[in-house]
Amino acid sequence: GEWDTKEFTEMRNNLLKELKINYDPINNEAIMEKLKSHEELLKDNNNEVILEQLKSHEKLLKENNEVIFEKLKSYDEKLGKLEELEKLLKEIRAK
Template identity: 50%
Template sequence: MIQIPDENTNMFIDIRTSLFAMYLFLTGDSSALSNWSYTNNPSIAVLVVLFSLLIVVYLMNLLIGLLNIAIEEDNNRVSYLIQKAEILAEIELFYLLPHQRRWQTWFPEVIHYYADADKTRKEIERLIEKGEWDTKEQEFAEMRKNLLDKLQIKHDPIDNKVILKKLDKLEELEKTYGKTLDKLENLEKSDKEKLEKLEKLEKLLEEIRAK
């Protein structure tokens, strides 16, 4: 007596049960292939080995590695502070009553910020070297000047190294531009001389033909 295959005996006759069989494969359950012997069907054994190597070993480890990279990128103090500031801003905007927003203990007019002097000096020197310290905001000009005086950093916006480097680059560009102009002028002169020679040759040919 031959039994007709159905969803219970062969899970691969329907796309839904076949996907469920693949899920069982991921968990280590290979009962979906119990109706076939591996000795008579070596291709099934090869496919099982390839599935375990490709899906379970390679893709799972790849997913774990990508998750570790994403966690390392976001697991720093800056992202933590940004997220904390966003949560506090949301609370202040949507969850506080009007009289709570007027509390001086929660929202003082002046906030004192503590910063390490050595770290601040290094950061300012880095910004000066990159040319990012002198910005166009005039309202912060006096504050920047006071900060430089407090940290004893000598900085002259006119005598800036970045500006001097840019000026040197401009001078080099001008020199190269002048050289290219000289080359073009020499080429024009040589072209003119060639044209004059050609005109003389044409005149000579015309005279020879006339004779």
């Protein structure tokens, strides 16, 4: 069906109120500008949140990499000791 002018005016006034526009513009430029600024703020806020999350994930990855590196060093040392023991065992068996 067709829109009732009263219904349309009421919706428009609610939108103006929601966007905190205190005057009734003749055209939709004020509404579009306000929506654009809200959209930009939302985009900026989302980008900031994403950047913070990336920094947090990067920090966690770095910490995890350090832990893994330390474990690898420890395993490498243990492997070296096992190889020494194996060499000594072969020498003992050879005698």
